[in-house]
Amino acid sequence: MTKFADIKGFVFDLDGVITDTSVLHGNAWHQLANDLRVTWTKELADGLKGISRMDSLEMILKAGRIENNYTPAQKEALATKKNTNYVAEVDKMTPANILPGMQAFLDDLRAKGYKLSLASASKNAPRVLDKLGLTDYFPEIVDPASLTHGKPDPEIYTKGAQLLNLDPAQCIGLEDAAAGVQAINAAGETSLGIGDASELSAADMVFADTAQVTLANIQQHLD
Template sequence: MVNFSEIKGFTFDLDGVITDTAKFHEQAWHDLATSLNVPWSAELGRQLKGISRMDSLNMILAEGGHENDYTDDEKSAFAAQKNQHYVALIQALTPADILPGMTEFLAEIKREGYVASVASASKNAPTILKKLGIMADFVGIVDPATLSHGKPDPEIFTKAGELLKLQPTQIIGLEDASAGVQAIKGAGQTALGIGTAAKEAQPNIWFAETKEISLANISKQMNG
């Protein structure tokens, strides 16, 4: 692992790292599944975490045995319907919805001269960051429309690193999902995992909760 002194920037996943909009995604998918007569389960909700909109829709349709019942145009309409519902739900976000400790951590890295970018597969990331009042804390957000592959492919974190204009060895990526940790490692960055799901992918640095994250605690794990 690289030495902490080499680190100059951070790439952030959004959901489960900075805020938790998973509950809104789950509500919107749950409502769509119900309208398509697909039985909902907590396990299905868990499987949809961190994957793209169309992949999520196809998993829901497969769960109900409807994978071959709709045209591509109909599927696109379902995905758009889900997104409209989700966008309506996230309008209620405020800075109070930032996960514990992350407001302080973002302020700390900015104060200490580090740069940060967002590696989120969500097309709604700019809206979410504006609602949370932290848009100015990031030099850029990866545009999901430019991506050819989803996590665990490293593409999104590679692009997030390019926004920082740094070498991969100078970057720490933050993720709460196993696929995301794999993507960070694949991009050659130091992987900081948060929570149980991230631990499965053996991140370089691990914290149980966001509130534990600080430059001092990261340094301790990297140089310990």
């Protein structure tokens, strides 16, 4: 078992850990659904969580029974339009969108000399960090374009440790999703889950929300 003293770096997921962009994705899809005159429902909104852009689009088109009205090229254009909507939402973000306790945690990590990297599958992650005022905290960001496998494959977390020149055993990975926790574990890092303990039962430690994530609480779990 890893000891707290062995930990030298932290590899962060972005969404649900540092900020909540799922709301912004929801807003962007909602705008597109309105444009397509598809009725927006809670079921539809919930169904889109955690699935790819094209799968999300198909779900919206099916909800409106218009999935056969568009060619593949037109569907690509609609997906691009959604991304434009999303980027416009991101551009409204401010440091007020950082999740509770995370700014203090990042400040503490930086003050104590821990190395930090970002392991987000989002191509817009650098833009989000910029709006949150956190760019300087993450000199190392895994480029999603360089990955061949998505989570739960460990690749993104393995790269997150490599960017810090650390052994995975010296790193803690932070995630809010079960697939992410699996990826951290498979990479050989210590997994810290944020959210529902039953959903994230594979994690080495679970905190109910971001406000609980402090170095003192992590040390308590590890030692």
